[in-house]
Amino acid sequence: MVFRIFLLSLFLFIVELYAFQAIKTLIKLKWLLVAYQVVSAIALLYIVYSFTQFDRSIGQTRQTMITMALFLIIYTPKLILTLFMLGEDIFRVGSGSTRFFMQSENFEFLNSRRKFVSQIGLGLAAIPFASLIYGVTVGKYNYKVIKQRIYFPDLPEAFDGFKITQISDVHSGSFDNAEKINYAIDLVNEQDSDMILFTGDIVNTHATEMHPWIDTFKRIKKHAYGKYAVLGNHDYGEYVTWPNEKEKEANFQAIKGLYGQIDFDLLLNEHTYIEKGADRFALIGVENWGHNFKKAGDIGKASEGVAQSDFKVLMSHDPSHWDYEIKNHDKNFHLTLAGHTHGMQFGIEIPGYFKWSLAQYVYAQWAGLYENLGRYVYVNRGFGFHAYPGRVGIMPEITVIELKKGERVA
Template sequence: MRLPLLLISLPLLALLTDVYLFRRHLRHAPRWLKVLWWSLTGVVLVAVFLAVLFQVKFRGTIDINVAMWAFYAFFLVYMPKWFYAILSLFDYLPRLWHKHRSRWGHIVGSALALFVAASILYGAFYARQHPVYNERTISFDRLPEGFDGYRIVQFSDLHIETLGSAGRYLPEWVDRINSLHPDLIVFTGDLVNRQGGELPPFMDELSRLSATDGVYSVLGNHDYGDYYHWTSPADQAKTLQKLIADEGHMGWHMLNNRSVYLHRGNDSIALIGVENWGMPPFPQYGRLNEAYPARNDSTFKILLSHNPLHWRHEVIPRTNIDLTLSGHTHAMQLKLGWKGFEYSLAEPMYPEWSGLYVAPDGHHKLYVNEGIGCVFLPIRIGARPEITIITLKKDS
């Protein structure tokens, strides 16, 4: 239901915007300029319609990047127009008092439209390709002495099919992570975008990741192939098993509803991983009881769970897990911030959508990584790809 509504509403809004702008600025323009205006409108709208139509009809059989860049072109053209159109409408307010039309809306709208266009270009051709390396120190009173200063590198949501030209930076990202000499590397899901066959071209690079205690990963909602058109359920299951095997061939340790112990001298902590646990329509394959039955024992515990909603709905009320590491939200690939204030469109859906969160009891802590790859649009504005370096600290 959402997709047909999107297919109707976006082109209609775009067409109405172009009619308004044409009447305001091009009614008396030369004929060639009018033809060019409506030709460009037609090309963009038809391209987006065909991209979506082909994705729906031939789901999984054509390159998703074609549709993503078609949508990108649409928003690059129309988002600045929408901002300009809204502000320029205020120019007509003085006419309510029989005065001449103002030009302030036109001036401010033009400036804002240029800023929006520049931001969209920056988000696709620079920010998307250059991660931020966020260092976080998180303190715990239950942390064993042997793990004081323990360093974890977390990355998430590669959506490897969608990397496109950003994929050429993967060796640089791997080198940078290895240069940090972490004790542990964790990946919190969505390695692929639609199906496991995307991974093999990138396996050699990802297998170079190295940490003292190894690389551990869990599955995200995209890893199961639920957004791909399969000839049979058996093919889907077979591809998922191959993805899991390929991660093993890279030297990664999959924690699919299981746990391991990490040791430093006589001290140990539990590293727990669950399959994807999400609220509908996302599937709930995660089984915390299976992964670590003694959920409230005295062991210090770290949980890898792709969807941060798991922390709020199951981890806090039912366990004493000290630290949960998640991804999934991407901060909607759009984050606005000013002097410590941050907002994203992810916030209405995910109360915990980016960064560090501490439960009211002061015990349960969650870190949400904003991920590296993209979905829907190949763009990141204010929410650059993130690689997190977490240092565990013994609270004195």
């Protein structure tokens, strides 16, 4: 622990040192430089103090989210400056070494810093600085309705054109704006889908987080073919220290009850059949199964009695489940709906052209639609937010999936 603190302190010292070098190259007024140093010191002390006050028996709070936002807003730009200034130092050392061996006249090992390098670094650093502030003030509630049409040759005829609204990762304990959440619920209702599916993480940790929002989410209108949900990894309350197992279990039972309080049927490693006329499909819901998270999901139990020939829609919170167990499963799960990744709440998306996030280095399927041998998984980018109280580039999502019978049109 002491060694980790030492390494973090050393890292922050280097970042602060190089960032100040960039600032000093451009600003010559001594009082401004002193003001910069004072503000930086105060911010760093606040961040360190807040992190030391983290209580694992409580978990994430408004203060921890504010601290995380402040840390990212301050140190992401400074890290970019550090990389630029460090790169310049490597160049300066290399150039000085060359001059030394060539015995140049008027030898000076290190040239003075070049102003334009600092200008470029500050210009680039301003991009994440502004983006992270936008993410906290606007992006976290900038809801997007994403519509996706998926074709299946063996879709039962009656379900051609059937629409499913998917929401995921509500994280109600992070909300701080009732007006924006009500707006999002209005968007959900406007889609007028046949069914709505909620793929887990109703809270961050505690069931009480959802209590102020129950009436809001009860406003999600009744859908003709039902409202169903599964659990996410945060719904098990495993990211805090509990006084005892009894309290942890009581919280877990209360969280499961929350889904019913907002009129969703919770599927716990089980399935039901959705019938329309003479046709039907199997809706299957598993508990959380994550390659690096809780493995409570049991696909065998959930699909027991479901025929290989049945059309199937599976709800599984973590997309790694699809990657590791579902996409090549003998029972042929046609469509899996997942969430979990949030797209890291930070990335770049140009719909239809480009999509990037740090999430892609952790999850093979992290946002949007993926296919393997005619089997699909759709990863919802999440309704809420967690840890960092904002979203940059990867916006909160309400998904509308339309099932179509036939072959995909190129």
